[in-house]
Structure formats: structure tokens, C-alpha cells
Amino acid sequence: MKLKFTKMHGAGNDFVVIDAINQQVDLTSEQWKRLGDRRFGVGADQILVVERPTVPGADFRYRIYNADGGEVEQCGNGSRAFVRFVVDKGLTQARSIRVQTMGGIIEPRLEEDGNVTVDMGAPRLEPAQVPFDNSNLPGEAQGRDMLWPLTIGQQTVLVSVVSMGNPHAVQVVEDVETAPVLETGPLIEHHPRFPKRVNAGFLQVQGRHHVKLRVYERGAGETLACGTGACAAVVAGIRRGLLDSPVHVRARGGELTISWAGEGQPVYMRGPAVTVFEGEIEL
Numbered sequence: 001m002k003l004k005f006t007k008m009h010g011a012g013n014d015f016v017v018i019d020a021i022n023q024q025v026d027l028t029s030e031q032w033k034r035l036g037d038r039r040f041g042v043g044a045d046q047i048l049v050v051e052r053p054t055v056p057g058a059d060f061r062y063r064i065y066n067a068d069g070g071e072v073e074q075c076g077n078g079s080r081a082f083v084r085f086v087v088d089k090g091l092t093q094a095r096s097i098r099v100q101t102m103g104g105i106i107e108p109r110l111e112e113d114g115n116v117t118v119d120m121g122a123p124r125l126e127p128a129q130v131p132f133d134n135s136n137l138p139g140e141a142q143g144r145d146m147l148w149p150l151t152i153g154q155q156t157v158l159v160s161v162v163s164m165g166n167p168h169a170v171q172v173v174e175d176v177e178t179a180p181v182l183e184t185g186p187l188i189e190h191h192p193r194f195p196k197r198v199n200a201g202f203l204q205v206q207g208r209h210h211v212k213l214r215v216y217e218r219g220a221g222e223t224l225a226c227g228t229g230a231c232a233a234v235v236a237g238i239r240r241g242l243l244d245s246p247v248h249v250r251a252r253g254g255e256l257t258i259s260w261a262g263e264g265q266p267v268y269m270r271g272p273a274v275t276v277f278e279g280e281i282e283l
């Protein structure tokens with residue numbers, strides 16, 4: 001089958017975006033995987049699918065597939081590409097839209113300067129909501145946050161656990177450039193205490209409003225930026241008393257600005273959304 005797509009990125013986290021409103025999209029998991037393959041397909045960290053909503057109060061449905069073919073609950077950088085796509089394709093006249101995802105309703109808004117601000121909803125902070133199995137584990141309180149010891153190979157790392165609809169494990173490191181992201185990222189992603197696996201964040205605090213972040217993503221490996229990862233890292237840093245909102249998050253592919261007013265409040269993310277090229281693929 002022939003499939004029209006648009007290649008986009010948000011701070012270097014790259015996507016294949018598919019309009020499933022104006023074209024029939026019925027792919028197998030293998031075909032999703034091939035679409036995202038950087039040699040046998042188009043190549044992307046995630047594939048984003050635009051559909052009509054199936055719940056009241058939403059303008060669109062947003063489905064997200066990681067490069068490994070698995071469908072997931074949320075993608076922050078992708079939500080910015082999503083609103084730019086539906087505006088540019090004339091699928092909406094609005095600039096602020098409500099988008100249905102497996103992780104809840106989010107509200108991206110395309111700004112005059114081309115950046116996008118997204119209400120990502122409130123973080124879920126109970127281990128069971130992440131989900132994280134903390135049974136028989138001695139948590140260590142740090143400010144309002146709870147750090148959990150994870151045994152990774154011969155070492156133990158202390159992580160904060162946060163859900164933005166999708167699961168995140170965040171650890172503070174001295175220097176993201178020398179942190180063992182590629183060595184320990186996969187071990188954290190597949191750690192048995194995360195029944196749905198997890199995105200592994202490595203956070204370097206440079207000031208109360210400035211951090212650097214690398215994320216080894218569930219189902220995609222290290223990406224140049226992770227929007228939900230930036231949200232989770234800032235929430236963890238604020239709860240640990242290390243950061244104050246707003247926080248400028250420098251990722252390898254660009255900068256995101258994350259704001260959070262505290263427990264029960266939504267996290268706001270602001271950043272770029274770029275269209276790279278249009279194409280068509282025979283799957």
C-alpha cells in the first residue's frame with residue numbers, strides 16, 4: 001500500500017507523521033516498524049498518526065508508535081509536531097487544539113513565533129501510576145520527592161519515578177556528557193520493577209532554572225530530545241528542591257522550556273516544531 005507521510009522533528013526528536021483521516025492506514029506491527037526503520041523505511045524515533053477523536057471534548061486523536069513498533073501513551077515533542085501538521089494541512093482553522101491520547105487529553109497551541117506551547121496535563125507521581133513496583137524497596141525522601149534504589153549491574157542508582165502518561169525514571173548526574181547513558185539506559189529501560197518498561201532520564205542541574213538532559217527512550221534508544229522526559233525531569237527536580245519553575249532544558253537536539261506550579265497542576269512545555277520534507281512510501 002502507498003502511504004503519504006510528512007517527516008518532522010521537535011528539537012531533533014524525529015517523526016514520521018501520517019494523516020489517517022484522509023488516507024486508509026491499516027498497518028501491521030512489522031509495517032509500523034519498517035516505516036520507522038532508518039535503512040529499510042523512512043526512519044524516525046516515533047511515528048505519529050492523526051485520526052478523528054473517539055471521545056467527546058477532543059478535536060483529534062493522536063496515536064504514537066515507537067521505532068520498535070510498540071504503541072505508547074504519550075509523546076511531548078510529537079504533540080508540537082502534531083499541531084503544526086494539522087494546521088499546515090488545513091485539518092483545523094484553530095491554533096489551539098485538544099488532542100486525545102492513550103495518556104489523556106493534551107492541549108498544544110501553535111504560537112505566532114512558530115513555537116508551540118503544550119498543556120501536558122498533571123504528572124502522576126504515585127509509583128503504581130507510573131507503573132513502578134516499589135514493593136519491599138526502601139525509598140529515600142528528598143524534599144517532596146521519593147528516590148528509589150535500582151540495582152543496575154554492579155551498581156545502585158537512585159531514581160525519581162514520574163508518569164506523564166508514559167513512564168519515566170530520572171536520575172541526577174554530575175555531567176550528562178560523561179554519564180553512562182548508552183550502557184545503563186537499556187538496563188533501566190528493561191528493569192523488572194517497570195512492568196511497562198521505562199524511559200531513562202539523566203539530569204544535570206546547572207542552576208535553579210537551567211538543566212541539561214539526556215534520555216534513553218523506551219522503544220527508541222537515546223533520542224536528541226524527549227519532551228515528556230523533560231517534563232518528568234523538571235517535576236522530579238522541583239520536588240527534590242533542586243529547581244524552580246520555569247526551567248530551561250538543554251537537550252542534544254535543542255532547548256525546551258518547562259513550567260510547573262506544583263502538585264496537581266499541569267506541566268507546560270514550550271519548544272519548536274519543524275517540517276523537514278513530504279514523501280510517499282510503498283509498504
Ligand SMILES: N[C@H](CCC[C@H](N)C(=O)O)C(=O)O
Nearest residue numbers: 075076077166217218227228
Ligand atoms: N519513548 C516514549 C515515547 C516518546 C516520548 C518522547 N519522544 C517525547 O517527546 O515525549 C515512550 O515509550 O514512552
